[in-house]
Amino acid sequence: MTIKDIAKECGCGVGTVSRVLNNHPDVSEETRKKVMAVVDKHGFVLNRNASQLKSQDNKTIVILVKGTSSPLLNEMLGVILKRMETLPYNASVVILDEYDNEAQEAIRVYYEQKPQGMVFLGGNPDKYSDDFAKIVIPSVLISNEAASPDGSSAQGYGLLSSVSIDNVKASEYAAEYLIKKGHTKIGVIGGDLNSSEISKKRYQGFLNAIEKHGLEFDEKQSYEVSKYSFKSGETAARALLERNPTLTAFFTMSDAMAIGACRALGDMGFSVPRQFSVIGFDGLPYADFYFPRITTIRQPATKLADDGLTILLNSLERNAGTKHKLVPFDFIEGESVREL
């Protein structure tokens, strides 16, 4: 069943059917009704391949999600999809492998689908800046910064905007909270500093707090590399404590790591926060339902997603330039840190 069949059955031309189906204004009400009757009768839907091939202008926004396992990214995806239902754009969701080069994938998808814009949910622009520069349509990175340290648009990022919290400041805040509670021997459970920009930023924030308060930090001794998962956080906490039994607190880079650490400590017979304090990052629902409630930095997922989409739409429809927005983070005072 094609538009031709519909046209024949309506006794009109294919152009008219096309106009009706695309809500063009220049169709008489009578014709529209006649066409819609036939369309509805057959449950006819336009072939998207043909539509988009012809009207190179395909009104699609591609949403690239890094991995399937981050509740934060998934929540933001939900927010974006819901809002896009009301917008005159199709959403095309592409899920990437955790370890894909997202910029390279983005380019492939860009050539294949020729979208109007792109949303990156998670990802590392710094690592792939050459690739990102090839993306010559407006795009926005959500949850990570794509700006140079001086706040200007970083070199080589093409038309990439970004919305995120200030990861350095947020980590600094969390670390200072631990320090103000009297902790001086703090272990860090963080991501791989070679491959994860966001881990680098959070580590930087931590170090800023250490320095500001005149403390020492021995990276070899007290930094344990971990994936952003429960299991890996658990393993890291054990390793850290074994190597460094005098620690009193754990600074972790995600709530999942924090919960993993709590579990490890619990299984070793310790109680959080009585013997050890643990601080998380992200502010996910499960952190707030944990025993103890995890003290953490909350990333405002809805706002990040909303603002990201708004920035993209402004680029698309009002030709706004790239923009790098920092949205405020929240500090959630849970029950996992105690005063020494």
Added chain:
Amino acid sequence: MTIKDIAKECGCGVGTVSRVLNNHPDVSEETRKKVMAVVDKHGFVLNRNASQLKSQDNKTIVILVKGTSSPLLNEMLGVILKRMETLPYNASVVILDEYDNEAQEAIRVYYEQKPQGMVFLGGNPDKYSDDFAKIVIPSVLISNEAASPDGSSAQGYGLLSSVSIDNVKASEYAAEYLIKKGHTKIGVIGGDLNSSEISKKRYQGFLNAIEKHGLEFDEKQSYEVSKYSFKSGETAARALLERNPTLTAFFTMSDAMAIGACRALGDMGFSVPRQFSVIGFDGLPYADFYFPRITTIRQPATKLADDGLTILLNSLERNAGTKHKLVPFDFIEGESVREL
């Protein structure tokens, strides 16, 4: 940049370029190299719309995911996407609103994309059987049963296969576990029985256990409707306990509900499992890292996803008929249930 430009630059016809790019065997090694050199130089990628429009055979499998917030579905999505990378099919992921009619959406997507097959991650076939019947390509529903109670393919489901655990049996097992531990006054935190088939099945299993052991259950008194979320589980547990203070255990239909219930009980000054026992469903990672570890039914996500895809591929490539497979569930003995 189109295939025509490449052809011109190579000094050959567009057909040849097409053959090279589609890995057809009938191309000389020499020509192939020449073409690939030009293709790589420009980073050229075929326009997917045009490819698929022409070769109606588009080798796409659509994966419809119900909602963005289920860790179980997200994990299965990851498994399927990873495996599909090695398969000669493109994966097209469509994320549905939690409250969409997935069968109707599926039909829209089906007409639009003309895929070879479909995977439903989550969903309620019974509710929409007329719509599902319109899907005239092989598809598979993962995590819910699409068969009639007698095990035959249910009427009106078209070419829909399914892979799931036996939800009735699994719930029965969980409920019996509580009963064997001496619990007779059990509250149920479950989904809406009018709209959720899976909730109905799990409730049925629960009732089977109650009946088998000669116990009583007053639905009005002891069944509390809840969403599959932490927050809603928390609210439900409070409501249930207020209405029914003699309960000693909570049978919940998801780990999220179970954790919500634990949190509510904790905040009311009770300890799980000392004063109240709680049993979950799903076997998600966070349940195993909770305090107390949640006793639960584990759905083998990887196996469900893998088997589902296998069944679909068998339909696609070997013309196998629809199949309704039940895979075994695991019982995870955590720390959230105590013997009375």
Added chain:
DNA sequence: CTGAAAGCGCTTACAG
């Protein structure tokens, strides 16, 4: 407001 026609970028018999 409407129809006839060109053409989007490909694939694939067909002929050689």
Added chain:
DNA sequence: CTGAAAGCGCTTACAG
């Protein structure tokens, strides 16, 4: 093994 050509199902000036 390769090229020329038809045609996939649409959209959109263009002419009326």
